[in-house]
Amino acid sequence: MAKISIIVPIYNVEAYLQKCLSSILDQTYRQFELILVNDGSTDASGEICDYFAASDDRITVIHKKNGGVTSARKAGLRRAIGDFVGWVDPDDWIEKDYFEKMVLAQEDSQADIVAGNHFRDIGKQSYTVCNNILAGLYTRESILPKLIYSGKFFEFGLHTSLCTKLIRRSILDKIQPEVDEEINCDEDTVMVYLGILEAKKVLVTEYCGYHYVQRQGSITKSEGNDDLRRLRLAFRCLEEGIAKRGVWEKLRFPLRQWEKYLLLERQIWVFDEKADDKTILLPYGGLSLHSRIVIYGASALGQTIVRYIGRNHLAENVLWIDKSYENFQRQGLQVYPPKDIQKLGNAFDYVLLASVTESIVNSMHGCLLELHVPEEKIRWLSESFVQEEIPW
Incomplete structure (x- = not known):
């Protein structure tokens, strides 16, 4: 079975990190390396990483100066040696069979990217969030019409979290230089969509094993000019990547709808x-x-x-x-x-x-x-x- 690299970008999440890391180390699938990127945390997150690494030789810890989530993910990717890469955010957790199910799905389909669903945990309540694309194996050409926009405002076709994807590392190595490290909001979307445009086969599964935890204050977004600048940087990066790959006319309107949705939720004043x-x-x-x-x-x-x-x-x-x-x-x-x-x-x-x-x-x-x-x-x-x- 393929070895995978699991990357966790970490910044000041000491209260949540132990549950996250324990859920990864308890996986039924054992053939993985775990790369913890401590992005300049000022709390005890770095010490927690070192504590876990001392008792499990599958863990590599990178301590770096704070540079944002894109910088942290890139640092982890440069260290990765697995055939495929998965991500877990440090305040989330995963079911025990999460990576086993994702890897088996990849091996059965030989897909370059495997996409799952996720749970959204709010307090004691948990909701299932599903992709708006039917489960199945797609070529790049067949997934494009519903990739970004389902046709209803606003519903994604394929949800864009990196954390619900298993992606071939060679694809990530190719696209990551295109993603500016200043993009610290919706960098997932840029990476996922550019990755799919480089993939030959994409498998959309019905499996749901990732828990996105909406913690206190986690959905509050900045409305400042710097946040708007970073959003537009993400827009430009994705637009250029799509144009470079010759599918701008096919994806222009869905992409504009996604951009409108993000500005509406974060910068409605514009x-x-x-x-x-x-x-x-x-x-x-x-x-x-x-x-x-x-x-x-x-x-x-x-x-x-x-x-x-x-x-x-x-x-x-x-x-x-x-x-x-x-x-x-x-x-x-x-x-x-x-x-x-x-x-x-x-x-x-x-x-x-x-x-x-x-x-x-x-x-x-x-x-x-x-x-x-x-x-x-x-x-x-x-x-x-x-x-x-x-x-x-």
Whole structure:
């Protein structure tokens, strides 16, 4: 069976690292090397790495100056000797048979890339997150039409986490020089899509064995100009890589939809640069300045909207609601159950559905109607915003 290299980029995660590393070392598949890249941690993460390495000769520890997650992943890749490479993030964990199932799937199919599903763990709850591409063996040409965008805004075709992939190392060695180390957000997407464009065969499996743990504060994104610069750097890197491989026209619109989705969740203010001085939140069709708003949804988009309107005093956030309000309250966020909207009476102008996933939005919409919220007060992304191609 093939030997694999498992790379874990690590920065200041001492509270989670032991569970992560123990789940890797407990794997039923034993033919692996484990490369721990301590990216300049200032807590005890480095010492934890050394402690584990002292008792298992499969572990290599790299201590380096902090350079960000892309720099850490590249450092691990340069040290890797396995035929295939897998990743685990240091605050996540994996089922015991995770790599056994992934390796067996690769050997049966002879695929260059194997892609699985994952669990999303939020507090005591765990949700299965599946790819929106049917399980099966694909050539590069056959996977392209649904690779980036399922056709519904916004659903990935293939989810882009490196941590749910097993990738042939020779492919990674070829593409990693193209990925700028300053790309520290959505570097997974760049690596995965460029990797698939270099692959002859890609296997999409139904197996789910990776646990992505959404810990307190882990989904909060920066909205500063530097974050926007890094996002656009990722966009440019991927656009250039796609054009270089001769499939720009096939992937242009799906890629623009992905870019729009990321800016919406992290930098929604950029869309209001074209608004007049009396209108905000153009993606939602435009709202009057200082409207009284209820925000339904407390994940990434909801948090971005709350910060945006609060920081600039553009509107009054009269209530923030989510069915998983207890989880968000534990994170220190002032989020309440949807039924609390009834306490407002008519003292609000709009309810914004703060999700980019159509199925979730439909559920939110139905919940509000059951609570007798007037249809005309419920807003989601406008049809023109969803459909138009916005070049950056």
